[in-house]
Amino acid sequence: MGPRKLVDDVVEQLSLPQVVETSRHDQPGYWRDDPMTLLAKANFQGVAFGTGLQVYANMILPAIEQAQHEVILVTCFWARSSTLDDLNTTLQTLSARAVQDGRQIRVRICFSSSSLWQKLLQTSSVDGRHWSSTRWRQDLGLPSEAEVPGLDLRVKSIFQLPFSVMHPKFVIIDRQTILLPSCNVSWEVWFEGCLSMDGPVVRQFVRFWLEFWADSDDRVDVTDGDTQVSQQCKLVSSASKGLLSSAELNAASVDTLFLxxxxxxxxxxxxxxxxxxxxxxxxxxxxxxxxxxxxxxxxxxxxxxxxxxxxxxxxxxxxxxxxxxxxxxxxxxxxxxxxxxxxxxxxxxxxxxxxxxxxxxxxxxxxxxxxxxxxxxxxxxxxxxxxxxxxxxxxxxxxxxxxxxxxxxxxxxxxxxxxxxxxxxxxxxxxxxxxxxxxxxxxxxxxxxxxxxxxxxxxxxxxxxxxxx
Structure with missing residues (x-):
């Protein structure tokens, strides 16, 4: 069966009346009435494999550091770790550049689980919990507002008892570039992977985030057409050190289906x-x-x-x-x-x-x-x-x-x-x-x-x- 017939088969199944009705209350569920909207082209830049710390150090954090307008980081598990230490350093560097340029860069951090206590106290509403600067500094180990004055930083968590975690992991840079890792922000020394991409597929990730995680004032266009970030992500991928394996992909207009x-x-x-x-x-x-x-x-x-x-x-x-x-x-x-x-x-x-x-x-x-x-x-x-x-x-x-x-x-x-x-x-x-x-x-x-x-x-x-x- 060819890829197009496969996609048609999947779209047909998603369009069945019983499937539409069964998923009526799913959140998010914006594709329910037109599953074809999940199709998109992507330009794949690079792929890497290593530990979570290596993936963050060599692919994700350099991309965050070069952001011009906005960083959206979505992960599942959040823990104090070397990865978090490196992320904090990157956020402080990003903030310093923003201050020097006389502006603020929006940073949105979204996660589901950080501890048993957090999950037990977490609201069951899909509106989630918005963390104050004091709590994110004390409980999550992030820099205080005073330490990152160049950032408009917000932190949000969503979890539903007893076991419904929000498991996706992705990073959006300036709503132009996507990094899709398997790793969390945590101490686990595990074998992980990451893809980087840009192109029309970015809109899929942005819409998913807007529909489920974003606040009302996040629904704005934050870019000015700058393509610098995409080029730098590509160079980061090819110049990686410390990874177990990495490669440039340089593949344009690849057919994808957002799932x-x-x-x-x-x-x-x-x-x-x-x-x-x-x-x-x-x-x-x-x-x-x-x-x-x-x-x-x-x-x-x-x-x-x-x-x-x-x-x-x-x-x-x-x-x-x-x-x-x-x-x-x-x-x-x-x-x-x-x-x-x-x-x-x-x-x-x-x-x-x-x-x-x-x-x-x-x-x-x-x-x-x-x-x-x-x-x-x-x-x-x-x-x-x-x-x-x-x-x-x-x-x-x-x-x-x-x-x-x-x-x-x-x-x-x-x-x-x-x-x-x-x-x-x-x-x-x-x-x-x-x-x-x-x-x-x-x-x-x-x-x-x-x-x-x-x-x-x-x-x-x-x-x-x-x-x-």
């Missing part, structure tokens, strides 16, 4: 249906995997969502090669609470069912050979766990936190969503699907370079088949 997934109230996994809410991201991912013709690569921190596992098995059954890359022990307690299971248990079940497919195919193949028929057997399944290098030192990523799905070497989905039940049922997520063999090829090469020596094969069906030969 929001609004949050929903928590439901107990064993008492409710596993059918996920029909959000653009959920529908697109399941449709994409179901239409795969040759190969599917899924990189996810966790794998606990039944329909995803079923979709991957169905792809194998069609003869598609499937590679799953995940973490062995990442947020295990959270998995149990939100999904009633763990990644390790789900991987074990996935492998067990794939072996059953192989066994069934082996028996059928013998019958077909006797009848003079040829059949295509199940696709190869490879499951890998992240394994930090032993010689990596203090900066060695300890877990993989990248969320990336690649199909047939030409379509990729990058964003905040995991292949776990929390991402598909409860938390707000955001993904971006792109169609480009060149971009996907460079991202894949960059990813493989960064992952070199950091994987352990848990299961490879080729070895199973070889034992039958």
């Amino acid at each position: 929001p997934s609004p949050h929903h109230r928590f439901s107990v996994p064993w008492l409710t249906s596993d059918r996920p809410p029909p959000t653009p991201l959920n529908i697109y991912l399941l449709t994409l995997i179901s239409r795969a013709e040759r190969e599917v690569h899924v990189q996810t921190p966790n794998l606990t969502f039944g329909p995803c596992i079923e979709a991957l098995l169905a792809a194998c059954k069609r003869g598609v090669q499937v590679t799953v890359f995940t973490s062995r022990r990442l947020m295990v307690l959270e998995q149990i609470v939100t999904a009633g299971t763990t990644t390790a248990r789900c991987v074990q079940n996935l492998v067990k069912q794939h072996k059953r497919l192989l066994s069934t195919a082996k028996d059928v193949s013998h019958e077909d050979l006797e009848a003079g028929l040829m059949r295509t057997g199940p696709g190869r399944l490879v499951v890998k766990y992240y394994e930090p290098r032993g010689d990596g030192g203090l900066n060695e990523p300890q877990q993989s936190h990248v969320k990336l799905t690649i199909v047939d070497g030409s379509i990729a989905v990058f964003g905040s969503g995991n292949m776990d039940r929390a991402s598909w049922h409860t938390s707000q997520e955001l993904g971006l699907a792109l169609t480009s063999k060149d971009v996907v090829g460079t991202v894949t090469r960059c990813l493989n370079e960064a992952m070199d020596g950091r994987t352990i094969v848990h299961y490879d069906s080729t070895a199973v088949v070889d034992t039958w030969s």
Whole structure:
């Protein structure tokens, strides 16, 4: 199935009356009456992989420092950390330049979770909590207003009890440039990734932010057509140091589909249906995997969502090669609470069912050979766990936190969503699907370079088949 037919299929599903009605109260939900508005062109500048600190230091903070008018930073988890220290230094530098120029630069920081206490006290309203300068200085570790006089700084958090976090992570510079990282502002030394881009797709991110996070006076045009930021982001990407891997993309006018997934109230996994809410991201991912013709690569921190596992098995059954890359022990307690299971248990079940497919195919193949028929057997399944290098030192990523799905070497989905039940049922997520063999090829090469020596094969069906030969 070609990319255009795939998009048409997804748009058709999103336009079904029952889907429109089911999502009637989703926030945001501005695409409900016309899903085609989620289509946009993008100019991809660069890609990078490393720890969260490395991604911020080499891609995000240099871009923030060069902002002329406005910085919008959206993240999920916020914690005192080296990343926050570097962000504070960047904000102070930005403020000093603004003061020198005789103006203020707008900075909007949006997050969902900083501590258990914050979440317990957080209002359940999607209007969220606006943090005063005193509280953001004392509780969040940000500079006080007096320390950044050149910034019009506001901080807002949104969280809904018990488990509905706002999980997207993105940075908008002057409403012209987007940085789309997988990392939070936190102390976690995890394997992360980031894409930088500009072009019409920026309007998608801006509208999403305006519809959900922004205050009424944020609905203004803050740019003057300056293209300096886009050029500097591109140079930052190519000159990166300290990253595990990075590359310029220089890809113009790439087809993309913006994929929001609004949050929903928590439901107990064993008492409710596993059918996920029909959000653009959920529908697109399941449709994409179901239409795969040759190969599917899924990189996810966790794998606990039944329909995803079923979709991957169905792809194998069609003869598609499937590679799953995940973490062995990442947020295990959270998995149990939100999904009633763990990644390790789900991987074990996935492998067990794939072996059953192989066994069934082996028996059928013998019958077909006797009848003079040829059949295509199940696709190869490879499951890998992240394994930090032993010689990596203090900066060695300890877990993989990248969320990336690649199909047939030409379509990729990058964003905040995991292949776990929390991402598909409860938390707000955001993904971006792109169609480009060149971009996907460079991202894949960059990813493989960064992952070199950091994987352990848990299961490879080729070895199973070889034992039958």
